[in-house]
Amino acid sequence: MIVASERTVFFTGAGISTESGIPDFRSPGGIWDRHPPIEYQDFLASAEMRRETWRRGLETYAVVEAARPNPAHLAIAELEHLSKLDALITQNVDGLHALAGSSTERTIELHGTSHGVRCLDCDRRYPRRDVHLRVLAGELEPSCLFCAGILKPTTISFGEAMPVDAMMRAQAAARGCDLFVVAGSSLVVYPAAGLPETAQRSGARLVVVNATPTHLDAGAALCLEGKAGEILPVVVARVRRLIGAAPR
Ligand code: NAD
Numbered sequence: 023m024i025v026a027s028e029r030t031v032f033f034t035g036a037g038i039s040t041e042s043g044i045p046d047f048r049s050p051g052g053i054w055d056r057h058p059p060i061e062y063q064d065f066l067a068s069a070e071m072r073r074e075t076w077r078r079g080l081e082t083y084a085v086v087e088a089a090r091p092n093p094a095h096l097a098i099a100e101l102e103h104l105s106k107l108d109a110l111i112t113q114n115v116d117g118l119h120a121l122a123g124s125s126t127e128r129t130i131e132l133h134g135t136s137h138g139v140r141c142l143d144c145d146r147r148y149p150r151r152d153v154h155l156r157v158l159a160g161e162l163e164p165s166c167l168f169c170a171g172i173l174k175p176t177t178i179s180f181g182e183a184m185p186v187d188a189m190m191r192a193q194a195a196a197r198g199c200d201l202f203v204v205a206g207s208s209l210v211v212y213p214a215a216g217l218p219e220t221a222q223r224s225g226a227r228l229v230v231v232n233a234t235p236t237h238l239d240a241g242a243a244l245c246l247e248g249k250a251g252e253i254l255p256v257v258v259a260r261v262r263r264l265i266g267a268a269p270r
């Protein structure tokens with residue numbers, strides 16, 4: 023299907039990074055088993071919620087910072103180098119697609135990135151690591167060094183507006199593709215999870231690569247149940263052979 027396709031779009035979720043050691047949200051033992059998510063309104067309204075965000079961040083971001091791309095990220099990056107990937111839409115905030123070699127031009131981060139921090143008042147940006155150093159030094163709720171505004175990690179929280187530009191690019195990619203491959207997403211977080219249906223309505227075939235069933239499996243052209251890090255390298259190796267490209 024990839025070889026025959028003119029425009030393939032990949033759509034990834036937390037499941038693409040579990041094999042890199044970053045837990046997903048909905049599997050047993052995932053992040054939400056331990057911490058319910060902090061919604062945007064609660065973050066704005068409560069200093070205690072902001073402190074809790076930074077406390078948790080020290081723990082969760084350490085895992086993200088230490089993580090390396092796995093064979094699933096590398097396979098998707100290779101597909102782009104084989105000129106067989108039109109766009110990569112990701113719900114992940116870990117930056118592992120970029121580390122694997124996927125280009126910023128073709129990668130659309132729908133839920134922001136965990137590597138940055140921004141001031142909600144003046145929009146100044148800080149590296150996450152620098153702000154964490156301030157928290158570790160005793161600032162329980164760090165604020166903007168320029169305007170004293172509230173700082174927040176550049177991940178999109180529940181209740182926060184989606185980044186307009188990323189969402190528009192993702193919708194255009196979904197509408198324009200002929201093959202839409204979901205990898206490692208439970209497809210329950212909207213509006214992101216509406217993209218596969220947008221693609222199908224525009225005539226694209228849907229493929230789902232996931233460890234557990236999703237509600238779109240029944241209407242998919244193909245479902246591959248298992249680990250993305252085991253399935254995608256096999257798929258991409260076959261694409262490489264079929265189009266006659268040399269192994270990287
Ligand atoms: P999710 O946790 O809802 O679902 C993950 C899905 O991946 C599950 O259906 C699970 O069965 C499957 N899965 C787990 N390991 C897999 C593997 N090795 N191979 C194939 N499938 C596997 O994740 P979601 O759909 O991305 O939605 C959760 C939200 O949480 C997203 O919006 C995302 O922004 C955020 N999130 C991001 C990260 C990250 O950046 N790595 C981690 C956790 C959550």
Ligand code: ZN
Binds near residue numbers: 142144167169
């Ligand atoms: Zn500021």
